[in-house]
Amino acid sequence: MSKKKLGYVLGALLAVSFVGPAFAGMSMENPRVSHHDRDSIRKGAEHFVQYCSGCHSVQYLRYDRLAEDTGMDAEWLEERLILEEGLEHHKPMLSAMAAEDGVNWFGTAVPDLSMTARVRGEDWIYTFLNAYFKDEDQPLGFDNWVQEATAMPHVLVHLQGTPQPVFDDNGRLVDIEVPERGEMSRREYERMTAELTAFLSYAAEPIRADRERMGIWVLLFLMVMTAVFYLLYKEYWRELKQK
Amino acid sequence: MSEQSASGLQSWIDNRFPLTSTWRYHMSEYYVPKNINFWYLFGSLSILVLVIQIVTGIWLTMYYQPSVDRAFSSVEFIMRDVEWGWLMRYLHTVGASAFFAVVYLHMFRCLLYGSYKKPRELLWIIGVLIYLVMMTEAFMGYALPWGQLSYWATQVIVALFGVVPVIGDDLVVWLQGGFLVNEATLGRLFSLHVVGLPLLLIVLVFLHIVALHHVGTSSPDGVEIKQNKDENGKPRDGIPFFPYVVIKDLVGFGIFLIIFCAIVFFAPEFFGYFIERPNLEEANPLQTPEAIHPIWYFTAWYAMLQCIPNEAFGVLVMFAGSMILLFLPWIDRGEVRSIRYRGLGYKIGLAVFIASFLILTWAGMQDPSGAPIVIARIFTAVYFGYFVFLWAYTYFGFEQTKPVPERVTDK
Amino acid sequence: MSNEAPDPSRRRFLTGAATVVGGVGAVFAAVPFLGFLKPNVEARAVGAPIEVDVSKLAEGQRLEFEWKGSPVWVISRTQEHLNYLEDEAVLRGRLRDPDSEEDQQPEYARNLYRSVSPEVLVVSPVCTHLGCIVVYYPGIEPQPFDNDWKGGFFCACHGAMYDMSGRVYSGTPAPSNLEVPPHRFVGDDKLVIGEDPEDPEQEVEAT
Numbered sequence: 001m002s003k004k005k006l007g008y009v010l011g012a013l014l015a016v017s018f019v020g021p022a023f024a025g026m027s028m029e030n031p032r033v034s035h036h037d038r039d040s041i042r043k044g045a046e047h048f049v050q051y052c053s054g055c056h057s058v059q060y061l062r063y064d065r066l067a068e069d070t071g072m073d074a075e076w077l078e079e080r081l082i083l084e085e086g087l088e089h090h091k092p093m094l095s096a097m098a099a100e101d102g103v104n105w106f107g108t109a110v111p112d113l114s115m116t117a118r119v120r121g122e123d124w125i126y127t128f129l130n131a132y133f134k135d136e137d138q139p140l141g142f143d144n145w146v147q148e149a150t151a152m153p154h155v156l157v158h159l160q161g162t163p164q165p166v167f168d169d170n171g172r173l174v175d176i177e178v179p180e181r182g183e184m185s186r187r188e189y190e191r192m193t194a195e196l197t198a199f200l201s202y203a204a205e206p207i208r209a210d211r212e213r214m215g216i217w218v219l220l221f222l223m224v225m226t227a228v229f230y231l232l233y234k235e236y237w238r239e240l241k242q243k
Numbered sequence: 244m245s246e247q248s249a250s251g252l253q254s255w256i257d258n259r260f261p262l263t264s265t266w267r268y269h270m271s272e273y274y275v276p277k278n279i280n281f282w283y284l285f286g287s288l289s290i291l292v293l294v295i296q297i298v299t300g301i302w303l304t305m306y307y308q309p310s311v312d313r314a315f316s317s318v319e320f321i322m323r324d325v326e327w328g329w330l331m332r333y334l335h336t337v338g339a340s341a342f343f344a345v346v347y348l349h350m351f352r353c354l355l356y357g358s359y360k361k362p363r364e365l366l367w368i369i370g371v372l373i374y375l376v377m378m379t380e381a382f383m384g385y386a387l388p389w390g391q392l393s394y395w396a397t398q399v400i401v402a403l404f405g406v407v408p409v410i411g412d413d414l415v416v417w418l419q420g421g422f423l424v425n426e427a428t429l430g431r432l433f434s435l436h437v438v439g440l441p442l443l444l445i446v447l448v449f450l451h452i453v454a455l456h457h458v459g460t461s462s463p464d465g466v467e468i469k470q471n472k473d474e475n476g477k478p479r480d481g482i483p484f485f486p487y488v489v490i491k492d493l494v495g496f497g498i499f500l501i502i503f504c505a506i507v508f509f510a511p512e513f514f515g516y517f518i519e520r521p522n523l524e525e526a527n528p529l530q531t532p533e534a535i536h537p538i539w540y541f542t543a544w545y546a547m548l549q550c551i552p553n554e555a556f557g558v559l560v561m562f563a564g565s566m567i568l569l570f571l572p573w574i575d576r577g578e579v580r581s582i583r584y585r586g587l588g589y590k591i592g593l594a595v596f597i598a599s600f601l602i603l604t605w606a607g608m609q610d611p612s613g614a615p616i617v618i619a620r621i622f623t624a625v626y627f628g629y630f631v632f633l634w635a636y637t638y639f640g641f642e643q644t645k646p647v648p649e650r651v652t653d654k
Numbered sequence: 655m656s657n658e659a660p661d662p663s664r665r666r667f668l669t670g671a672a673t674v675v676g677g678v679g680a681v682f683a684a685v686p687f688l689g690f691l692k693p694n695v696e697a698r699a700v701g702a703p704i705e706v707d708v709s710k711l712a713e714g715q716r717l718e719f720e721w722k723g724s725p726v727w728v729i730s731r732t733q734e735h736l737n738y739l740e741d742e743a744v745l746r747g748r749l750r751d752p753d754s755e756e757d758q759q760p761e762y763a764r765n766l767y768r769s770v771s772p773e774v775l776v777v778s779p780v781c782t783h784l785g786c787i788v789v790y791y792p793g794i795e796p797q798p799f800d801n802d803w804k805g806g807f808f809c810a811c812h813g814a815m816y817d818m819s820g821r822v823y824s825g826t827p828a829p830s831n832l833e834v835p836p837h838r839f840v841g842d843d844k845l846v847i848g849e850d851p852e853d854p855e856q857e858v859e860a861t
Contacts, residue, residue, distance in 0.1 A: 059316075060316070060319045060320075060323055061323075062323075062324075062695065065323070065695075088699070088702070090695060090696075090698075090699045090702070114319070115319075115523050115524060118512075118520065118523040119520050119521065119523050119524045120520075121520070204523075205322070206323060207322070207323070207329045211329065211330075211508050212508060212509060214508060215504065215505070215507075215508025215509050218504050218508060219501060219504060219505060219508070221678075221679065221682065222497060222500050222501045222504060222679075223501060224675065225497055225675045225676065225679055226494060226497025226498060226500075226501060228668070228671050228672050228675045229490070229493045229494045229496075229497050229672055229675075230494050230497075231668050231671075232490055232493075232668040232669060232671075232672045233490045233491050233493070233494045235661070235664060235665050235668050236486060236487055236490050236665070237487065237490075237491070240277055240482060240487065298687070302687060302690050305690070305691075306694075320694070323695075324694050324695035324696060325690060325694045325695075326689040326690060326692050326694070327685075327686035327687075327689045327690045328690060328694075330686050331686065331690060493672070493676075
């Protein structure tokens with residue numbers, strides 16, 4: 001029994017390690033936004049509230065922290081971000097949607113996106129937002145190259161336009177084309193999804209930009225300290241070397 | 244104790260507590276070979292890292308909540324909502340990896356210069372025990388953030404005890420405090436991680452230093468400086484630990500801290516080696532994460548476990564892998580300590596041994612199938628084979644050693 | 655042997671420099687450990703200003719709110735209370751700090767009423783003696799603890815007494831007047847506790 005249990009656990013690890021995207025011929029793309037780019041993070045937050053926060057929460061990120069880190073004020077929070085009347089600014093960015101609604105509507109609980117950028121990576125999020133394609137076999141009419149048979153509807157389709165898959169002779173997905181653009185040009189759409197990615201990346205680790213700025217001074221100080229220690233060491237050991 | 248220059252306060256204390264004599268015995272009149280090199284730094288460094296771990300650990304405990312519902316979010320609370328909490332957390336996670344890095348290098352030094360040989364067998368054994376306690380401590384700490392890997396690693400490790408004949412199943416339930424890894428499991432892991440094992444670790448480190456200062460620091464030549472003393476009874480090739488070695492170690496501390504802080508501030512996850520991506524997702528008992536393996540300092544042992552088709556035997560081999568180190572002073576029968584004067588066979592053997600450990604570390608990170616499994620099997624055999632070789636090589640007198648000098652040499 | 659003897663002054667200088675740099679490093683390193691102990695975001699949120707509705711506060715009534723984890727009372731004083739406060743002959747001689755010289759109230763409440771508007775007193779009912787919550791005795795009638803009671807607060811723990819402005823009676827154990835937290839009115843119905851008026855001067859003059 002116990003051996004079976006261990007075997008089961010090890011076997012499970014073995015089995016899942018083979019699961020990956022079934023589509024080939026495409027690759028993950030980088031959003032090319034710096035985590036020091038506060039403007040993009042701010043715009044991403046605005047997009048997020050407009051298009052995503054209806055279903056997705058960012059449970060570990062507080063509104064006032066976001067405003068502080070992007071150099072914005074309480075007015076911006078009130079006007080652009082906080083939809084709930086009278087919500088205190090230190091509250092986290094929770095979606096109004098109940099968890100069971102997600103299960104009812106999409107067949108799965110809607111994931112919280114606080115940590116997604118650290119778990120999956122920025123490239124994953126950015127590529128995911130750009131990898132929807134029309135597929136009538138799917139219940140929601142769209143599939144996604146990054147996450148096959150995703151339960152998430154393509155909520156940005158009116159902005160992007162309807163993306164069409166391109167298959168090679170073997171029936172493998174090799175590209176996604178958008179013959180008729182939606183409200184946004186290709187560049188605008190890519191820019192917007194990059195900003196969304198920048199926001200989620202920030203949300204996953206708000207301190208990141210600050211700690212890097214701080215780190216430079218820490219290292220400079222340590223180098224000076226080590227240099228002084230080294231001179232002291234040389235001074236003390238000089239007499240020993242001579243013996 | 245005759246204190247001619249002792250101040251009033253000092254002699255008052257010395258009459259009640261052996262302050263001056265302790266200082267002399269362990270610092271100002273503890274003699275260390277004057278030609279100790281870079282490799283001798285890692286002992287002091289591991290004490291520095293131990294202090295970092297204890298202090299940051301105490302601070303993290305102020306906010307961490309050992310409950311299945313709150314563990315993950317309390318860590319994120321520390322990361323985001325407690326001032327400087329992120330720094331404490333990263334110092335602690337990077338510190339764990341640094342601890343192993345430093346200790347592995349410290350152990351390598353022992354292999355290079357035969358620091359485990361007579362009269363340092365107990366010193367070595369206490370050291371290996373420290374390493375075993377550290378591994379347990381690290382494993383338990385790894386479970387606390389209650390991420391996906393925390394949960395599943397705990398699940399796998401506890402399940403290992405199921406291979407014990409007859410009582411295996413009951414043992415697992417008893418260890419977990421339930422039929423699966425649960426609140427009770429997390430509670431005991433937390434308690435042992437923050438109180439039990441640190442106490443044990445500190446006691447062992449204390450004994451390690453007591454033993455070291457009794458037998459003295461080994462030298463890169465394998466020469467005992469105590470055997471050549473001047474008319475005042477001071478070793479001719481020794482230098483006092485304070486101030487000379489302390490100052491030298493300070494430089495080492497500085498260089499270490501530069502590397503350490505570079506990682507803490509610029510790459511605390513260290514490309515997924517120190518904090519693994521799946522562990523940033525809260526534990527979900529219904530879904531195993533994709534491609535899991537333990538953190539880097541365990542993967543050599545994990546590779547041994549994984550590559551053996553029989554579970555019970557795999558577990559046995561894995562534990563044997565670290566336990567065999569305890570017997571090293573008696574496996575190696577060679578008279579010469581330092582690699583500088585040992586036979587070519589020893590040099591090649593040690594290189595192969597180190598290579599096999601590194602390759603196993605790599606193999607343990609790969610998907611357990613195909614080539615990595617085969618490679619892991621080969622190098623598990625090489626790992627154990629080294630000890631057999633070493634015994635035969637030294638026992639049957641195959642080793643052609645060079646003459647060991649009377650006094651320590653300068654570089 | 656060496657002709658390079660140790661250089662004592664250089665050695666002293668470098669030892670000093672290393673001590674200073676090491677000391678500075680230790681101070682830097684202490685900062686995060688001390689900062690960690692400061693109130694975290696959630697604890698600070700408890701101290702955030704609160705906006706409360708005082709439209710239902712009738713004359714002579716009292717409302718209770720929670721701010722910084724402690725109660726804050728909003729009390730409507732009657733004309734009779736105000737008369738006694740304004741009549742210096744009645745209470746002044748019995749008070750320890752009748753002019754509110756101690757900083758137990760914001761600058762704009764350093765007046766006879768210890769409030770921005772005479773009718774409404776915003777006060778913390780935490781006794782300044784040992785932190786008990788005082789009892790509100792608005793009635794102007796003899797009390798067991800004082801035959802000439804003109805309304806105010808009494809601390810049942812050790813018998814401290816305060817008048818209707820929260821000023822402490824001398825001869826009772828409490829050292830100072832009750833604390834008046836920062837507050838401002840938004841219109842007639844809303845009160846913000848924990849925040850100063852945008853222009854305190856103006857508001858005081860207006861009353």
